[in-house]
Amino acid sequence: MVTPADTVDVPGIPLPDRRLRRHQRLTSTADFEATYAQGKSCAARTLVMWLHHGPGASLRLGVVASRVIGNAIKRARAKRRLREAWRLNRNRFHGEVDVVLVARRSILTASWQDVNDDLIKLARKAKMIE
């Protein structure tokens, strides 16, 4: 289980790499369609995780927030939370897999800790984390 200490800076310990650059993201329509075509997904209360195994897969992230989430403010907020949760936990994951995270409506009202726990739970289900 993730603890608050994992997301808080601890003095004296060198920080791991927590960057999430453009080349670590899924940026083309073809990437998303290939992910949906494999059809592997699992859901939690605040998000849905789609998995894409294949050559070149290197823990790249794509985020999706559809119109049912709300207006542009709410969609941007949902995508920011998904990106932040992935960025802070990415070095704990492993495997040759790309991931598309789809926001659900309850991500707007859930606490930050709940979103984090849901991501860890789905990653454990996908065997990306011990």
Place this chain on the structure above:
RNA sequence: GGCAGGGGGCGUUCGGUCGCUCCGGUCUAAGCGAAAGCCGGCCGGGGAGGAAAGUCCGGACUCCAAAGGGCGGAACGCCGGUGCCUAACAAGCCCGGGGAUUUCCUGUUAAAGGGAAGUCACGGAAAGUGCCACAGAGACGAUACCGCCACAACUUGGCCGAAAGGCCGGGAUGUGGUAAGGGUGAAAAGGUGGUGUAAGAGACCACCGGGCGGAAAGCAAUGACCGCCGCAUGGUAAACCCCGUUCGGAGCAAGAUCAAAUAGGAAACCUGAGGUGGCCCGCCUCGUGUUGUCGCGAAAGCGGCACGCGGUUUCGGGUUGAUCGCUUAGAUAAAUGACUGAUCCCGUUCGCGGGAAACAUAAUCCGGCUUAUGCCCUCUGCCUUUC
């Protein structure tokens, strides 16, 4: 103090760590690349709004070669403005003015007149067509149900009289006059008062309203005021329509460049093709060929027609990526978040907890409008409390 409305302003604190994006500088081990460079490190700087929204309007900009006339279509319609916008005009918006109209108060016998608040998509109803339900006698070049009045003939009652007859009535019928009154309606060819009359009526008179003409003033719309007209053509154009003005179309997924991939096929129809759009006309551009044929010519060649090229429709194949456009924000599955410190506010069991917001995220740019929303200032109206 509270509520509602109008106007104006601001839209919310200062740091740290990690992370995102763009720009500039600098360094670069490995990897990729012909190179520039990509990736990566460090330093410095920039990084959503008043509405970014809705997309209701207008413009810039781009392409359709240029963008003419008519029909059709759309939008707009009082006047002015050194306002916004623009090279400039029209339209739109804004500001001011004029006029009309609704509600309330005042005023009047009733009107007129005066005041406050609001609304106006404010050219034309004597160019034409349509519609005006129900009610009502009558609803548009208006009508006559009840009623009122006159006359004619009939019938009947009372009184007077010796009688003939006379006087006072009643009933119903017919002819004519009338539009004052009743009643219907949103609306009945002006309103109130009087004169007049058989009864009445702008028939006539006074005031008010209306129409026409002139006109002080005003840039103008308009219009103080004066004269004339007894008053004539009800409403509806946010019904069709008429008049005037303006408008070519599509839109940054516009469009330009580069690279890659695929295709460069089939069928039917047309015979100059295209610009050309909803349609037509005119105009403009291109008009090729070892082709055929006809005519002219000594020849070069010119002209006509046909065919090919070509055009339209359908089917089939294909429909990817990058750069520019693009910005002192400039992304492209789309950038502001997580944690934490200070400061301020609220609550507190004095350990601390909560909050720093609401509405709402640029996508080529600019302007207007509308809508959403927190706080502050100011004005108006109403209610409550105190003096």
Place this chain on the structure above:
RNA sequence: GCGCCUGUAGCCUAAUGGACAAGGCAUCUGACUUCGGAUCAGAAGAUUACAGGUUCGACUCCUGUCAGGCGCG
């Protein structure tokens, strides 16, 4: 970016500018039944999305909002 459509009782639909906005399903009440269903009879339920305007009169016409939906590139 451009273009278009819809909003009527809880739901689905009607209504030429003209009286209290009509019908079906659903709801409620009563009858029938031992009880329920079906059936029969009756009742209730609408500020016609909102605001304004035109008109004597608006669900209808016009304007502006709000909400929802569709199409094209």
